[in-house]
Amino acid sequence: MISKTITLTGHNYIGTTPSAKGSTTFQTFNPQTNSNNPTVFHEASSEEINRAVALASSAFEQFKTIDGARKAAFLRAIAEEIMNLGDDLIDTYCSETGLPEGRAKGERGRTVFQLQSFADLVAEGAWVEATIDTAIPDRTPAPKPDLRRMNVPIGPVVVFGASNFPLAYSTAGGDTAAALAAGCPVIVKSHPMHAGTGELVASAISKAAQRTEMPEGVFSNLNSSGIEVGQQLVQHAQVKAVGFTGSIKGGRALLDLAAKRPEPIPVFAEMGSINPVILLPDALKTRGIELAKTYANSITLGTGQFCTNPGLLLAIEDPSLDAFINTLASELLEIAPSCMLHPNIKKAYDTNKERLTSQSEVTVIAEYTESLQTNYAGQVISKVTGSQFIANPTLHHEVFGPSSLIVVCKDKQELESVVANLEGQLTGTILGNNLEINEYNYLLSLLSNKVGRIIFNGVPTGVEVCPSMVHGGPYPSSTDARFSAVGTSSIKRWVRPFSYQNWPNELLPIELKNENSLGILRLVNNVLTNDHI
Amino acid sequence: MISKTITLTGHNYIGTTPSAKGSTTFQTFNPQTNSNNPTVFHEASSEEINRAVALASSAFEQFKTIDGARKAAFLRAIAEEIMNLGDDLIDTYCSETGLPEGRAKGERGRTVFQLQSFADLVAEGAWVEATIDTAIPDRTPAPKPDLRRMNVPIGPVVVFGASNFPLAYSTAGGDTAAALAAGCPVIVKSHPMHAGTGELVASAISKAAQRTEMPEGVFSNLNSSGIEVGQQLVQHAQVKAVGFTGSIKGGRALLDLAAKRPEPIPVFAEMGSINPVILLPDALKTRGIELAKTYANSITLGTGQFCTNPGLLLAIEDPSLDAFINTLASELLEIAPSCMLHPNIKKAYDTNKERLTSQSEVTVIAEYTESLQTNYAGQVISKVTGSQFIANPTLHHEVFGPSSLIVVCKDKQELESVVANLEGQLTGTILGNNLEINEYNYLLSLLSNKVGRIIFNGVPTGVEVCPSMVHGGPYPSSTDARFSAVGTSSIKRWVRPFSYQNWPNELLPIELKNENSLGILRLVNNVLTNDHI
The missing domain is CATH 3.40.605.10 (Aldehyde Dehydrogenase; Chain A, domain 1)
Structure with missing residues (x-):
């Protein structure tokens, strides 16, 4: 260094x-x-x-x-x-x-x-999506022009x-x-x-x-x-x-x-995104302890400073949920706090955390408070009921940092209502066992409307760079869910389609010329082909 | 009837x-x-x-x-x-x-x-653009999840x-x-x-x-x-x-x-769009009369009530341009006026036409005025110089109806300036001969920045419904040139990408399941294929 x-x-x-x-x-x-x-x-x-x-x-x-x-x-x-x-x-x-x-x-x-x-x-x-419709001079009532787009x-x-x-x-x-x-x-x-x-x-x-x-x-x-x-x-x-x-x-x-x-x-x-994570009952029963350990790490990863940090855990009340919460609390407190990016970010974290935990209906489950170094963040998890969450918009705001709010719903219907009341999110996660998930079709449908990416039995933190990734989602997770x-x-995001009509071959860009010297896939008269014209 | x-x-x-x-x-x-x-x-x-x-x-x-x-x-x-x-x-x-x-x-x-x-x-x-990246469980430092997008x-x-x-x-x-x-x-x-x-x-x-x-x-x-x-x-x-x-x-x-x-x-x-048409010198010399006849029809087609109506003709001053204008004027007056869609549209046409032709620098070349039936539009062509056009934003506004403004530029450079000063358009048209067009690369580049579709030796009216068509363009011809x-x-315009991470095959939409029972083309691990996984 x-x-x-x-x-x-x-x-x-x-x-x-x-x-x-x-x-x-x-x-x-x-x-x-x-x-x-x-x-x-x-x-x-x-x-x-x-x-x-x-x-x-x-x-x-x-x-x-x-x-x-x-x-x-x-x-x-x-x-x-x-x-x-x-x-x-x-x-x-x-x-x-x-x-x-x-x-x-x-x-x-x-x-x-x-x-x-x-x-x-x-x-x-081929990314230019070259699309060519060749002329039909003898079409009636009017000839069809040659059109080429990229x-x-x-x-x-x-x-x-x-x-x-x-x-x-x-x-x-x-x-x-x-x-x-x-x-x-x-x-x-x-x-x-x-x-x-x-x-x-x-x-x-x-x-x-x-x-x-x-x-x-x-x-x-x-x-x-x-x-x-x-x-x-x-x-x-x-x-x-x-x-x-x-x-x-x-x-x-x-x-x-x-x-x-x-x-x-x-x-x-x-x-912003609070990346809701739904814990289904059977998964909680059979894997609750393991999930709690995984999530203690996901919540604190990078001092919680990821766009995909799991800020919201949703579940239906049950003794296995209590066990999950207890383990999550103790695991969380085992993790050494880490430094935030800047005093202003630490200050915002403390302010937002305080705003959240000071809401009368919020119960703090675990908070790391002891002897924090300057600019280090103390992780926290808190709890509210489903109806309390729905009623108080303050609880829906992102707390940028290692904070997660557990929403305890009284039944499946309340869980559905919570999801229906969420704002747009980058990700949504379902922790469930294969058999039980079929009972939650409507919940999945509601969650899908709110997110750009849906995860099964994983954590939202971690964004793959590959063609099938969507990092974006309905507002306010992004300003345009279409990208x-x-x-x-x-x-x-940075291109527009452009169309050439009856343009001389020698003046066309290389991607649209008859010769297809790049050998790229093109849609020619509705058929995908690498051929020349 | x-x-x-x-x-x-x-x-x-x-x-x-x-x-x-x-x-x-x-x-x-x-x-x-x-x-x-x-x-x-x-x-x-x-x-x-x-x-x-x-x-x-x-x-x-x-x-x-x-x-x-x-x-x-x-x-x-x-x-x-x-x-x-x-x-x-x-x-x-x-x-x-x-x-x-x-x-x-x-x-x-x-x-x-x-x-x-x-x-x-x-x-x-296949329109859902199914894109699949299968899991790599043994990837280091972290396993790659299965991601599927549509x-x-x-x-x-x-x-x-x-x-x-x-x-x-x-x-x-x-x-x-x-x-x-x-x-x-x-x-x-x-x-x-x-x-x-x-x-x-x-x-x-x-x-x-x-x-x-x-x-x-x-x-x-x-x-x-x-x-x-x-x-x-x-x-x-x-x-x-x-x-x-x-x-x-x-x-x-x-x-x-x-x-x-x-x-x-x-x-x-x-x-709105005024769909500029550029007449290059050699085309005017060799085909000016024919072009004038074609454009008289294009300007009056559907009583000029097309989004792609040619509202602006741009050219460099020359005797052959004068001949073109004379022929266009006489051809235009030969065409019987037709009915507009509604009295309000006729009223707006008259108001906008009056606003255009009353500008002190505008010369009316030909206007059909004699004994118009109620709600019928009298076609008009007028003329300004390139520098006048650039200086007066009123001349850039669409006159919805059978009106076209001819902009006479003193040279190629002024023609380029006129194009550089245009707002966004649905279409741009070049009327030119194959040899001369190579001298106008910079003009074509400027025009391309302004339009969604560029036409060679045709008329902008007429919009093909096919994959290679672009009907849209930079603002104000559309609100988002990317569609x-x-x-x-x-x-x-009406879809967003959505990504499934580690989702059970039986719960995936049919387009993303391993089986590919629709037999659609999908991008699987970066290869386009109809195969199952």
């Missing part, structure tokens, strides 16, 4: 050019040492913001025409340059998050894997990095990788809590862009400690879409701002 | 139940006879709206589980019942629109074709019928057909100008729903003459998406309303 070879400068990247014109400055904070990190970051000035967007807009004209092989080379070069940052990246990450080295390396691995996945996707090429990039995208994933959901994270793969220039509004990590990753992207001769402005990285830089970006006429990972309040504010523009633009925000933030399908 | 066998009643359909509780009434209008049609329509009351939505919401729980074969049977039954309405439908259509019988029959054919296309799509089944319906959809397509974009039009195919119940806010046509089609859908035993509430049809019914529908918590075809003002109002909800919902509105309103891909 020593020997810095790269010196952080605190500047923005306007394209590949370092720039520090703004007079507002800030520092990041090490929650483990409870002290500021040394680098002084310069918030992007209004002029720097405009320059980054203008560069992105002009880069778009060239970038949108760059073929899949070159985009793939760019994405792979980013992954390589991130690895080339070596321990400097890991050290900076840890100093800005309080997270352990293993987590930093794991998240770096995931970030690199995501970049490579998108590189593979665009190198192969996905094209939507334009410059602004990405807001997440506080809780400084690598995988930030500067070169899923949103950025997907947008660059699509052919959209990216302007990152770096998260102020890990601006140093952001600067290092931005330097890697900048090097990769130069190495692979991408147009200047294909990527910029802007610092800020407040909300103004983000607001100006989202309102800029040349910005065509927004990606965000964070709180409901932050995501909704950006959504509202984008909706009020003269030209409204799409915002994909992945926001996912994770997996290669997340590229769909 | 006589012998009505079906009597219009003026009621709403709340599910399959006729209902006329509202005290506000209105009549439709025959613009050809300039008189009211006899039926008195009852505007839906607040209670009827709530009942329709509650029915749709409860129908959704059942409808979302109905398999593709049964949904296909429902869609085909709708098509059959529409044909069974026979001449009553055609007569009512004509009496409410002033459009000729041929157009009514053509549009009916298209409506039926759309329903059948969606029936084919869901009967086949598209599922988003929930009850409200559809606002278009004034200009009483069949193909209204009650059982593209939005409704796509939503029902997806598994979403539909509540139509019937267009007041053709409420009778809407009632007849609603009766056909109602019969089809009963014949094929669809859940009650899968479809409702609500009348209104004002904006309140639509506002209440869009704000209703149980409504999950909105489809709209109409004006920018109307679509934007609904978008804003939906964005302000506690739970914002997606609105796909297909709105199309026409073609089977338009189903994507």
Whole structure:
């Protein structure tokens, strides 16, 4: 954890050019040492913001025409340059998050894997969903024209990095990788809590862009400690879409701002979720103790700072539920508390936890309170009845951190009512035995309406990066349930379909030409084929 | 045009139940006879709206589980019942629109074709984009779960019928057909100008729903003459998406309303477009006269009441452009004027035409003014220079009707500036010869950014219903360029991806089970295959 070879400068990247014109400055904070990190970051000035967007807009004209092989080379070069940052990246990450080295390396691995996945996707090429209907000149009453359609990039995208994933959901994270793969220039509004990590990753992207001769402005990285830089970006006429990972309040504010523009633009925000877990009676009877141990770990994983943290456990009252709760309580208190990302996050956790546990109907079951280190979070589980939960909207709010609320329902019907009254969620989990689950069809149907992903006998924490993953869901877990933030399908957020009618073959993009020189699967006259026309 | 066998009643359909509780009434209008049609329509009351939505919401729980074969049977039954309405439908259509019988029959054919296309799509089944990644239990550091993903319906959809397509974009039009195919119940806010046509089609859908035993509430049809019914529908918590075809003002109002909800919902509105047509110099020289004749017809087709009407002709000054304009003017005046859909539409046309032609820089080239019948539109073409066009935003507004503005640019660069200054459009057209088009790469790139479909040597009027069609485009031509309103891909507006993790095979939907009994193409561990697992 020593020997810095790269010196952080605190500047923005306007394209590949370092720039520090703004007079507002800030520092990041090490929650483990409870002290500021040394680098002084310069918030992007209004002029720097405009320059980054203008560069992105002009880069778009060239970038949108760059073929899949070159985009793939760019994405792979980013992954390589991130690895080339070596321990400097890991050290900076840890100093800005309080997270352990293993987590930093794991998240770096995931970030690199995501970049490579998108590189593979665009190198192969079929992701554009080429669709061709050839002409029928002698059709009556009117000839049918030749029509050819594919996905094209939507334009410059602004990405807001997440506080809780400084690598995988930030500067070169899923949103950025997907947008660059699509052919959209990216302007990152770096998260102020890990601006140093952001600067290092931005330097890697900048090097990769130069190495692979991408147009200047294909990527910029802007610092800020407040909300103004983000607001100006989202309102800029040349910005065509927004990606965000964070709180409901932050995501909704950006959504509202984008909706009020003269030209409204799409915002994909992945926001809050309490990820309900339903414990069915037979599973509680036969596996309650084991499940309690598993869930004590899931609740405290990453200090509860995951979007998929299980914040809500739902069950029907029964002695086996009492046994589960007792074991969960004792297991939870066995786990050593860990550090939160930032004093502000710790403060919010304490405030939200206090708001929850101070509700008159809430009983605290177990709370870790003894001699907590500064910025460390004490895990807590509490309990209410189903009818109490339904009646009090405060109980439905996310407590970001290692907190879970157990809702004890008097019967199946009350359990159904609780689920019917939930807001939209990223995930829903059923812990049940194979035979009993058939009795809960209606409950499953209700739960399905509320979530993007449904899990059987597992934990919601852990998000696979693969084509079948959905990380998103009904509002407020995301702003648009029709898209996912994770997996290669997340590229769909940044593309639009585009149709060429009677276009000369030599002027068509390579994916739509008769020759099909890429050999990609295309839907030609309603048949999927790799053939040429 | 006589012998009505079906009597219009003026009621709403709340599910399959006729209902006329509202005290506000209105009549439709025959613009050809300039008189009211006899039926008195009852505007839906607040209670009827709530009942329709509650029915749709409860129908959704059942409808979302109905398999593709049964949904296909429902869609085909709708098509059959529409044909069974026979001449009553055609007569009512004509009496409410002033459009000729041929157009009514053509549009009916298209409506039926759309329903059948969606029936084919869901009967086949691969549209759900089934994507499966099987488990890797021994993966390190953590096992990979089994993940399976498919598209599922988003929930009850409200559809606002278009004034200009009483069949193909209204009650059982593209939005409704796509939503029902997806598994979403539909509540139509019937267009007041053709409420009778809407009632007849609603009766056909109602019969089809009963014949094929669809859940009650899968479809409702609500009348209104004002904006309140639509506002209440869009704000209703149980409504999950909105489809709209109409004006920018109307679509934007609904978008804003939906964005302000506690739970914002997606609105796909297909709105205004002036559909720029670029005439390149060599084409003007060699084919100018022929093009002028073609465009005189395109401008006046359907009294200019198409979303794809060519409202803007762009060219570089040249004697051959003058010849084109002269021919276009004389050809245009040869065409007999035709009736508009409604006195209000005629009034709006006259107002907008007057606003355009009264701008000091606009020169009227040709205008049909002599002895127009009541509600008939006089076609007009006018002219400005490129710099005048760029400077005056009023000239960029759609004039809904047979009006086209010719923008004479002094050179290629000014032509590029004009295109760069356009708002988003459904279509862009290039009239050029094969050799000259290579000189206009930058112009084509700029035009591509502005449109959903680009046409070479054709007319924008005429929208094919096929997989490769895009009918949509950057704002304000639509509210979300990432979707199309026409073609089977338009189903994507009403679905969301949903992921099952470690779900028992027997509980999975048929599309995701190991057996693949539908034999659909699925992406299994990154390989497209019809095989079972």
